[in-house]
Amino acid sequence: MLVFLQSFLFYNKNNESLITVSVYGAENFSALRCRTTRIEYIRRGQPDAGFPLFETESLKWPGFVEFDDVNGKVLTYSAQDSTYKVFDLKNYTLLYSVSDKNVQEIKIRTSSSVPLKILSIEDGTVLKSFSHLLHRNKKVDFIEQFNEKLLVKQEGENLQILDVRNFQLTEVSRTEFMTPSAFIFLYELQLFLTFRNRSVAVWNFRAGSINVSSILTGKCLAKIKSGNECKEKKAWKFQNTVAEALEDITALYYDEDRDEIYTGNRHGLVHVWSN
Template identity: 65%
Template structure:
């Protein structure tokens, strides 16, 4: 556990950069469309046992082995394939790629699953397509739910939602209703948000397993105020309208808790911590932790995010949900740091205390002969971040399409 290793911040003084991987290879990618052959930033990193997958902004995905420390293969199966997102399916040890294709004007999502074992052998083409019967043209989508082991697809063509089993991809049930505007998924349940009426919004809660209706109700709204968000977390419903208080509704007894709009300002992103019964909010580079009584649990003492848009690709929450690892910038009142000083910070979610950080002062300024970046340059340019909990290594990507492994 990372918390066991990083209890003392001095431990991070010995951090080093043992490996650098490159997603750019003009020779290997010569068959791709011309614009896919350029260097581009890493937007997503996914780990699966001893393999690191890195996805670039342009849609090129590469797999790297931590056993041989070499690139295994690229996952783009055709010259016009642009991979949009990755999902590691622990249920059957496979990687799912979601792609668009030039031959379809990049307008329809296509999913493919490939066993990790095939990728390890350098055979990414041994996988097979998923959800071929579904029309996933924009604004259609596919969403993978690791908590419940489900896949949700939406076909805009016929306003149909479908739920599949993540273990074997069999169809479980279908929801066809043009009035359903959005679906939110929580452990065990789904929230159906219907078209807004004059003074209220109709809502339904379904069982995630079989789609059976568990509860149907209306939530009253201020008529002329836009809805900032509606979020579902187990039996709690969070509703916020523009300029109004946050309402936390317990759907089991209809009790509403309100949090003043001065205290709770609409965030740009949420992360729900199911194990801890808490939720994180992200706004203007800051992270806060709240409970479902509407109380602020934690304000972090040293965790100012580097990316102002709260890009969650450069944030990692450990599986037991006790630590947050983020790419951060120096606090404005920190006298020991320059204006553009950056670091990788590891903080305790419950206390807000900074447990450890990787910062410029601890790093070697010399470049390894086999690397394109010095450790200092690697730290100064991070676009995505992942933590390998088995190997206890932090993995980052940058604007050049390079992957760096940070170990203790």
């Protein structure tokens, strides 16, 4: 007796398992059969140690099953009773179902923004309500609040630091700031610590500044910072902001004849600051 089998594989990173979805020739390839096997069982040479999934569901054509890796969900459709069901990919428990013959299609997607509210700790009144835009179909690694700063990190994206007072947005390159396993916020020092593997890093929210002081008295005569309306001559065709120009300065020179300050940063850009 010949048994024809077709199947595809899905790696479930939520619980380190391999899901197979198969159709059999004995059923005219019309019904989907799902099974999960933990990776550790496969490594032990025990591929039969898994168990079937969604046995109570009628997944005959045109029924289907879809796996949403981004949101950690499974969507099934039973054509027999026109019912969509959403399951949790971690433990395959049923979350909710949608039964409506008028529904033609369901799409699972990640929201393009996250709604946020800032409440008064004293009486709970809403001080500010806003939405922060997200990159579509990218997992949110974390959203942390530190005083007036909001830290948002998505998988494979730059760290975003939003000042909720004026909505000024600062980004830190994903190559410099990788998602940590834990945070410690030092509120009095306006610093925060990140822990990743065996490394600890210290971060602050301050952009750089250039201070001009008197040699005789040490008194600060002038300050160049990101909030200043100072005259900045852009370097060639690069049109970056004042805050960006003050980041990671590697060289500084003062021209007494022209009364100008020249700075260079790690990006290889030279900026001229004139009075």
